[in-house]
Amino acid sequence: MPIKTEICPSLYQDSVVLMRIASEIRSRPGIHEAAAFMGTPSNHALLEEVGLGTEESLKAGPNDVILTVKSETEAAAEAALAAARASLSARRSTAAADSEVSPRTLDSALRAMPDTNLAAISVPGAYAKFEAMRALRRNLNVFLFSDNVSVEDEIELKQEALSRGLLCMGPDCGTAYLNGKGLGFFNVVPRGRVGCVAASGTGLQALASYVAALGEGISHGIGVGGRDLSAELGGAMTVFALEALAADPATEAVVLVSKPPHREVMARIEATLAKIGKPTVVCCLGAPANLGGHALWVRSLDQAAQAIVAFLRDRQWAPRTFSDPVAARARFNRMRQHGPETGPGILGLYTGGTLAHEARLLLEPLVGRVAFNGHRCEGKEPHRIIDLGDDAYTVGRPHPMIAPETRSEFIRDAGRSAEVGVLLLDLVLGRGAHRNPARPLADAVRDAGAAAESAGRRQIAIASVVGTATDPQGLDRQVAQLVDAGVLVFPSNAEAARFAAMVVNPELAKRLLEDDTR
Amino acid sequence: MKPVAVFDDALRVINIGLEFFAEDLRAQEVDVIHLDWRPPTGGDQRLASILADLDDDA
Numbered sequence: 219m220p221i222k223t224e225i226c227p228s229l230y231q232d233s234v235v236l237m238r239i240a241s242e243i244r245s246r247p248g249i250h251e252a253a254a255f256m257g258t259p260s261n262h263a264l265l266e267e268v269g270l271g272t273e274e275s276l277k278a279g280p281n282d283v284i285l286t287v288k289s290e291t292e293a294a295a296e297a298a299l300a301a302a303r304a305s306l307s308a309r310r311s312t313a314a315a316d317s318e319v320s321p322r323t324l325d326s327a328l329r330a331m332p333d334t335n336l337a338a339i340s341v342p343g344a345y346a347k348f349e350a351m352r353a354l355r356r357n358l359n360v361f362l363f364s365d366n367v368s369v370e371d372e373i374e375l376k377q378e379a380l381s382r383g384l385l386c387m388g389p390d391c392g393t394a395y396l397n398g399k400g401l402g403f404f405n406v407v408p409r410g411r412v413g414c415v416a417a418s419g420t421g422l423q424a425l426a427s428y429v430a431a432l433g434e435g436i437s438h439g440i441g442v443g444g445r446d447l448s449a450e451l452g453g454a455m456t457v458f459a460l461e462a463l464a465a466d467p468a469t470e471a472v473v474l475v476s477k478p479p480h481r482e483v484m485a486r487i488e489a490t491l492a493k494i495g496k497p498t499v500v501c502c503l504g505a506p507a508n509l510g511g512h513a514l515w516v517r518s519l520d521q522a523a524q525a526i527v528a529f530l531r532d533r534q535w536a537p538r539t540f541s542d543p544v545a546a547r548a549r550f551n552r553m554r555q556h557g558p559e560t561g562p563g564i565l566g567l568y569t570g571g572t573l574a575h576e577a578r579l580l581l582e583p584l585v586g587r588v589a590f591n592g593h594r595c596e597g598k599e600p601h602r603i604i605d606l607g608d609d610a611y612t613v614g615r616p617h618p619m620i621a622p623e624t625r626s627e628f629i630r631d632a633g634r635s636a637e638v639g640v641l642l643l644d645l646v647l648g649r650g651a652h653r654n655p656a657r658p659l660a661d662a663v664r665d666a667g668a669a670a671e672s673a674g675r676r677q678i679a680i681a682s683v684v685g686t687a688t689d690p691q692g693l694d695r696q697v698a699q700l701v702d703a704g705v706l707v708f709p710s711n712a713e714a715a716r717f718a719a720m721v722v723n724p725e726l727a728k729r730l731l732e733d734d735t736r
Numbered sequence: 737m738k739p740v741a742v743f744d745d746a747l748r749v750i751n752i753g754l755e756f757f758a759e760d761l762r763a764q765e766v767d768v769i770h771l772d773w774r775p776p777t778g779g780d781q782r783l784a785s786i787l788a789d790l791d792d793d794a
Contacts, residue, residue, distance in 0.1 A: 230774045232754050320772040325749045327769045332768075335742045338761070340753030345775055345784055346746050350751055385740060399747050399764050401755065438743060462740040638792070649760045733755055 219250055222295040223274035226283040226306055229257065233342070236283065237616045239305050248294030248451065254302060257282045258342075264613060284349065324352055340364055346389060352697035354378045354386065361401045362388030362443070364455045369450050371441065376455050385462075386455060392419040395426065398436070403650035406688040410435020412526055413469035415459040417444045419607075420570025420646055421475040421519060423692055424684045425501075428523030428710060431686070434530060437469040438462075447479035447487070451698035457490045466496040471526050473498040473520065475572075478505035489513070497529035503576050505602065518576055520686055520710035531635050540713055547731045549706060550720060553678065558675045560639030564588070564718050566603035567628050569618040573644045574605035577715040584719040584726055600637060600722075604628065619651045626662035631675060633666025640678050641666070642718045644711060647685030647696060656683075656696040663722040667704060678721055679705040681716040 231239075236254040237460045239370050239446040244252040253270050255261040257278025265271040270286045278284045284524040285302045307672065319329040328334055337353035339346060343366025350360050354375065362375070367389035379386035387394050387401075393416075394401040395542075400411030405423050407430040416422035418441030422544050426436050428616075440459040456476070463469045472494055479502065490497055490511045498513040505515065516522050522539050528535035540546040564581065568574035578588050581601065589602040591610060604611070606618040618625050632638045645655055652658075663679045670677040681700055685693040697707050708714040720727045749768040750759035758770035776784040 234754050234756060279778070280775060280780065318781050320770060322772045322774075324750065324752070324771065327771055331748055331750070331767065333745075334748045334750050335745055336747060336749045338749050338757050338768075340751075340757060341773060348776070348784060348787065353750075353752075359740075363757070383740070384744070385742065392792070396742060396747055397745075399761065399766050401761070404760075429773045462743065466740075466743050468743070649763075650756065698747070 220295070220699075221270060221272055221286060221288045221293070222299065224285045224303070225257070225274065225278045226303065227278075229283050229310065230281055230360045231283060231306065232311065232340075234308065234386075234616070235619070239285075239302050241616075241621065242305065243285075243298040243302050246294070246298050247297050248290045252298065252302075253284070253286045255284050256280060257284050257639065265459050267613075272437045275428065280309065282417065291524065294598060309732050324349075324356065328356060335359060335360060336396070338363070340402075343367055343389075345497040347375060350375050350386070350389075351378060351581045354382065354384060357382060357384065359385040360387065360729055361394055361441075362386065362391055362702060363402055364388070365390040369448075369640075372445060373451060375517040376446075380454055380458055381409070385420075385440060385459070387441045388443045390419075390443045390445075393422045393439065394441045395422075395436050395439035397438065400649060402441075403646075403648060404439075405648040405684065405686050406690075407686055408435030409437065410439060411468070411470040411530060412473060413437045413463035413471070414439045414473045414475060415456055415463065415468060416441055417446070417572070418422065418442065418474040418475070419475060419572055420501075420644075420684060421501075421572035421692055423570070423646060423648060424519045424573060424711065425473060425475055425523055427684050427686050429527065431709070432527040434527050436465060442476075444477070447483050448477055449480040453479060453483040453486055457486060459570065462495060464496060469496065471530050472499075473522050473526050474498070474500045474502070474513070475522065476480050476502050477575075478502045479600060483498065489564055491685045495647070497526065499525045499529070503572070503579055518580065518710070518712035519569065520712050539716055541709055546713070546717065547727075550717070550727055550731065553706075553721065554724065558674070558676045558722060559633070561637050562639055562722060563600035563602070563603075563637045564640045564722055565632050565635075566642040566643055566715075566718075567632075568605050568627050568644050569607055569625065570644050570646050571605045571607050573646075573682075573684070573711045574603050576711055577642060579717065580712055580715040581719055584716070584730075585723055599668070603642070619646050619655070622652055622655055622662075626658050629659075629662035629666050630669070633669035634673075634674070636675055638677060640680060640721050642714060642720045643679060643681040643705070644695060645681055645683045645685070645700070647689040647691040651691070654696075654699075656690060656691070656699035659703070660699045663700075663703045663705055680708065680714050680718050680721070681705050682708050682711045684711075 346364035
């Protein structure tokens with residue numbers, strides 16, 4: 219199938235804009251594949267890898283846009299490229315019209331808005347440190363979404379930030395809330411009394427959404443990036459953020475969501491928790507539950523939300539396996555009565571890394587070893603969790619929260635597998651995410667179910683949704699589409715994971731459906 | 737304990753990178769300037785890295 223390439227010279231567009239253009243032209247009739255990238259060395263390598271590199275594309279430099287299509291006919295290719303050029307032109311003329319308010323440099327932007335207090339930075343990783351350091355040196359707090367920043371650079375950035383009393387949220391920070399405003403990919407939640415420090419990706423999104431569902435809100439959600447509690451980073455930004463929430467009058471209770479701190483860092487974190495002086499809950503996924511001391515340590519994100527809200531309302535709280543055990547039992551019994559047993563394996567297909575991690579941690583004590591991503595464990599584990607947002611699955615593709623197609627492919631493949639009895643899924647709503655992600659997910663689940671059924675097999679899809687009624691997608695509307703496709707939707711990822719365990723191992727039901735603490 | 741100043745003030749943001757971040761801030765009535773950002777040094781990453789080091793020493 220012929221590949222046609224066009225280069226638009228000296229035109230910079232961000233990666234999301236280009237991926238949206240590529241998506242639009244890919245869906246045109248007669249188009250088999252399409253790509254839109256800046257001509258950087260890594261993008262050239264990527265095009266080669268996916269078989270879309272051409273002699274023409276190699277001529278593009280890092281400031282040129284490469285448009286490439288693989289199509290059945292020349293005519294289809296021409297039409298597609300013309301459409302892509304038109305999209306790019308439209309953006310250019312809008313930008314030109316706005317050029318009075320779109321400065322080219324940080325310093326000219328600061329002249330236009332001298333009381334700027336934050337730089338939100340999401341440039342490619344190679345430039346991230348440069349831009350972030352410049353912003354910090356002009357006394358701006360930084361929200362740093364970019365990843366592929368080295369540990370050494372992260373250490374320097376955070377030291378600079380801390381020496382000036384500034385936040386450096388990231389690198390690799392996907393979500394943050396400041397003064398009730400969301401940054402990056404975020405769910406629309408009320409402003410309220412719960413302050414959160416998070417590594418932050420879907421962990422903070424889930425916590426904020428669960429807190430909102432319980433009728434409370436978020437004062438600030440400070441992301442510190444995934445490496446802050448490592449030995450090299452030492453947790454300094456986490457400590458700074460916790461202290462800031464402790465001193466903030468609008469914050470009445472504090473939640474820390476993260477991976478377990480390195481043991482050398484743990485003492486520092488505990489010392490900080492001891493001085494907060496407000497109710498504090500810690501959810502370090504993978505750390506042993508450590509009840510007592512100055513904070514309550516919980517095992518899952520939904521427990522963190524429940525516990526912090528209980529503290530705020532002066533109520534007792536104890537962990538439960540299901541928030542509504544009666545309903546869970548009814549669902550379980552109904553499921554057991556209808557149809558054959560399912561295949562032996564759980565396949566978790568996740569768009570949120572923290573949620574994938576949480577599911578794995580909850581499943582392993584219940585069902586045994588769970589393989590993760592592409593890694594093979596010893597023996598043939600029936601259970602696997604895949605974090606489709608991981609770098610391994612997003613080379614050259616948009617993140618699955620923006621573009622559901624990758625996961626849909628995996629789901630349809632699973633429908634053809636006798637081994638997969640349960641699909642365990644997350645659905646993340648909010649600003650930045652796909653406009654209606656439930657629809658392609660529901661369609662894929664239906665197709666997988668039909669394939670399984672026609673082979674005389676049974677496959678059950680179980681999901682939870684991270685989102686709120688005020689998100690652009692609307693929580694209820696998303697849940698309804700999933701329910702319509704036969705998906706069993708639970709109020710949290712932890713409950714969904716537990717139910718999945720019960721489906722493949724029904725003997726667990728006796729233990730899990732008793733309303734006891736687990 | 738030093739409070740973080742940005743907690744007390746309205747958020748005023750300069751956005752450098754993905755344009756939809758600026759759009760989402762504007763939708764929340766946050767004052768935001770979206771920078772018309774290009775990779776410095778014409779996209780040459782090695783040169784950018786040298787530039788960053790020079791900036792450090794400035």
